[in-house]
Amino acid sequence: MSSPDTLCRKAIPRMKRIVVKVGTSSLTYDNGKINLRFLDHLARQISDLKNRGLQVILVTSGAIGIGFPELGFKEKPAYLPYKQASAAVGQGILMNIYEHLFREYGHVVGQLLLTKGDAVNSKRYLHMHGTLLSLLELGAVPIINENDAVTADEIKIGDNDTLSAIVASIAEADLLIILSDIDGLYDSDPRKNKNACLIHEVPVFTRDIFRMAGGAGTSQGTGGMYTKIQAAEICVHSGIDMVIAKSTIPEVLERIMDGENIGTFFKGENVHPQLKKRDIIIGTAVKGKILVDEGCRRALLTKGSSLLPVGIIGTEGRFSEGDTVAVYCQNDEVARGITHYSSEDIGLIKGLHTEQLKEGLGMEPPYDTVIHRDNLLVMK
Structure with a gap:
């Protein structure tokens, strides 16, 4: 006191x-x-x-x-x-x-x-x-x-x-x-x-x-x-x-x-700001994986970026909007977060730039990001 x-x-x-x-x-x-x-x-x-x-x-x-x-x-x-x-x-x-x-x-x-x-x-x-x-x-x-x-x-x-x-x-x-x-x-x-x-x-x-x-x-x-x-x-x-x-x-x-x-x-x-996200993200079951390329991995680790569709190369498992997923580059877990898109929708927009999302989804995209940086915990 x-x-x-x-x-x-x-x-x-x-x-x-x-x-x-x-x-x-x-x-x-x-x-x-x-x-x-x-x-x-x-x-x-x-x-x-x-x-x-x-x-x-x-x-x-x-x-x-x-x-x-x-x-x-x-x-x-x-x-x-x-x-x-x-x-x-x-x-x-x-x-x-x-x-x-x-x-x-x-x-x-x-x-x-x-x-x-x-x-x-x-x-x-x-x-x-x-x-x-x-x-x-x-x-x-x-x-x-x-x-x-x-x-x-x-x-x-x-x-x-x-x-x-x-x-x-x-x-x-x-x-x-x-x-x-x-x-x-x-x-x-x-x-x-x-x-x-x-x-x-x-x-x-x-x-x-x-x-x-x-x-x-x-x-x-x-x-x-x-x-x-x-x-x-x-x-x-x-x-x-x-x-x-x-x-x-x-x-x-x-x-x-x-x-x-x-x-x-x-x-x-x-x-640390990253630790504030730990309870909500680590405390829930991981429902699947999002696989990203090397450029996306570097952006997540060094630039504090959100996860964008353009850096995604695939998914593993079936998951829905709002589920917690792991983000992998090759065999390494890069981050974990709450996804805006289901595994099915990510299959439609992976590798696309923001201006291409509407065409890929066949409708106006609800989000530009797959996982916003506020809902993304980078794994050290």
């Missing part, structure tokens, strides 16, 4: 891509009604950060918490179908408010309903990654929520804390900011120990930090400090910095991005 005057945060003002996660306890009052003042404050801050030139992704809880009072419940129901019904109602209400507020501040939003399963299924990961980066490239604010309305096994404690860390990793963000009803990580439970001290910075993550965390938070929300530490562990090992801070601090996002000593800062490890 470190003292408040360390320099861990000095890089924050130079960061360009951030993920902001906000919990149900911040979005609603104790009676379950929507806290419109907070939502307006949040939208204004994110819009101002966008105006600075930052790319911002918002991961929001609140669908169930906002939906259950609308259906006449006095508290969050325990019966799973009622939770899902509450989510179905709450998602629409929440997005309608976000869309209205951000439009007032001159920005467009796009909704993605995801689950943690989207990050471990390579085909779903591929499409999620592409959609997320396209929204950022086109200047929109992606707003992400877990898909509570249909995904039973995802409705459990802390899902959106860990989901926000997974989103940060997929988006290759510089920083994750988790806003909640707590100031940050304390050395003991401040509800039980009035002398508990706020830890301002965690330059090195250790498993001992979990011992400082408690259980779930408020009756509206699902996540306690423990799940935020789980999110920190994911971020740190992905090379992403993270801050836990109290959502009610005035201009909290802008002040964090200015480098102010607010909340608890977790320093990401120095992770």
Whole structure:
């Protein structure tokens, strides 16, 4: 642990891509009604950060918490179908408010309903990654929520804390900011120990930090400090910095991005960009091989190139779009990645230049690359 005057945060003002996660306890009052003042404050801050030139992704809880009072419940129901019904109602209400507020501040939003399963299924990961980066490239604010309305096994404690860390990793963000009803990580439970001290910075993550965390938070929300530490562990090992801070601090996002000593800062490890891709690519079964020529091998190894059809000479095995495949040059594995094309389609476009793909496929090609460099792990 470190003292408040360390320099861990000095890089924050130079960061360009951030993920902001906000919990149900911040979005609603104790009676379950929507806290419109907070939502307006949040939208204004994110819009101002966008105006600075930052790319911002918002991961929001609140669908169930906002939906259950609308259906006449006095508290969050325990019966799973009622939770899902509450989510179905709450998602629409929440997005309608976000869309209205951000439009007032001159920005467009796009909704993605995801689950943690989207990050471990390579085909779903591929499409999620592409959609997320396209929204950022086109200047929109992606707003992400877990898909509570249909995904039973995802409705459990802390899902959106860990989901926000997974989103940060997929988006290759510089920083994750988790806003909640707590100031940050304390050395003991401040509800039980009035002398508990706020830890301002965690330059090195250790498993001992979990011992400082408690259980779930408020009756509206699902996540306690423990799940935020789980999110920190994911971020740190992905090379992403993270801050836990109290959502009610005035201009909290802008002040964090200015480098102010607010909340608890977790320093990401120095992770090589290639290693960030390892879990999704190495962690899934290889379904086949793509065989490339020597020129393609050199481009992949030395130039950081995507895998293009022109360098492909053949395939082995049958695989589909979104499968993990190995890339071979003669008998050596050069790389591994998630393919945009099936083995059958690669048979039609192998050796072709980009401008020839439409003729080879007999239709407009969905991608210029067979494996984009963002989804390609070069094997050392």
